[in-house]
Amino acid sequence: MAMAWRAAPRVAARLALGRRGIASCIDPSVGLTEDQKEFQKVALDFAAKEMAPYMAEWDEKEIFPVETMRKAAQLGFGGIYVKPDVGGSGLSRLDTSIIFEALSTGCTSTTAYMSIHNMCVWMIDTFGSEEQRRRFCPSLCSMEKFASYCLTEPGSGSDAASLLTSAQRKGDTYVLNGSKAFISGGGDTDVYVVMCRTGGPGPKGISCLVVEKGTPGLSFGKKERKVGWNSQPTRAVIFEDCAVPVGNRLGAEGQGFSIAMQGLNGGRINIASCSLGAAHASVLLAQEHLTVRKQFGEPLANNQYLQFGLAEMATRLVAARLLVRHAARALQDGREDAAVLCSMAKLFATDECFLICNQALQMHGGYGYLKDYAVQQFVRDIRVHQILEGTNEVMRMIVARSLLQG
16 A cells, blocks of 8 residues: 555544544534544544555455444444334434544545445334334344445436336235336345335335345346445346335335435435545645645645635535534434425535545645545545435525425
């Protein structure tokens, strides 16, 4: 591994040590309870020791780090906001945001997959029957098994309610036909939470089924080649006369779209939190580079233009963190405006944090474009956050609709 890559573990270690070496104005522990600081410290330590040293290798070799994630699950990170009676940690949405932000400083791509897995387990825990909860959740919370979320289709992305994957009921089974696109973990995971059409057109005709790997008629497309997120495989998930027991349906027929959207409210907080971690790590990488690198006989840190840029990056980071945590509290409290605030947080944090990471790369000059330097991986891994869990254009539509109808 190139010498420059040691900056990634070193930055993660600085975060793990807490306030030491980090300006208090961007300290992510400010305002947290003692319990939350402890959750954060555990996650930061794990990111520094178990993720950051391997982040580049996982990206380059496209390794899905199953054993590392199982170690994270031993700390309670496999079902963070799942009820304890089925193996979850029973923590709040704010606690979850704090943990995902911390883990993302070690490897954003891997943490983002873990956030999707957590969303799937929560959906089963929340909308499943007692039998379903006890059948699926314990092995998912321990990450003995992994989960994927299947909503997007080749012809329906932002317009999720127009999905075409059909599920025809025949006795005690549903027969699925269709395909899902861009599925994180697809082919390597064990449980697929699938939105499918059991009724007429529109959102009321959609139901939610849990499909297990190995079910006849379930297959996968080729592994996609992506700009970032290379530590998690992405494939199409294909159903060809795939028979799934009616007992694997979450909730009632026609409830699937509501389940999907409620899951995504939390998913948007989760992915925004992953963006915060990448941005914080990038600010520290830029800070370190400006201090060490010299041009025209003096450190880059003496250049006022770059000082101002760093100040703007820090300000964006703190503003985004405050909004994400505000939305997380609203979601936990079940507030009426929670869905809109989740959309605001996802929109603002993913846009602003990408700008932060990209500016950090720019501050590295030509070095920032080399794969020997960690900052370029944060840029590549964070870019897709503006697209998934609902594109940021859709987030704007949700916010505008709320304002104009309210």
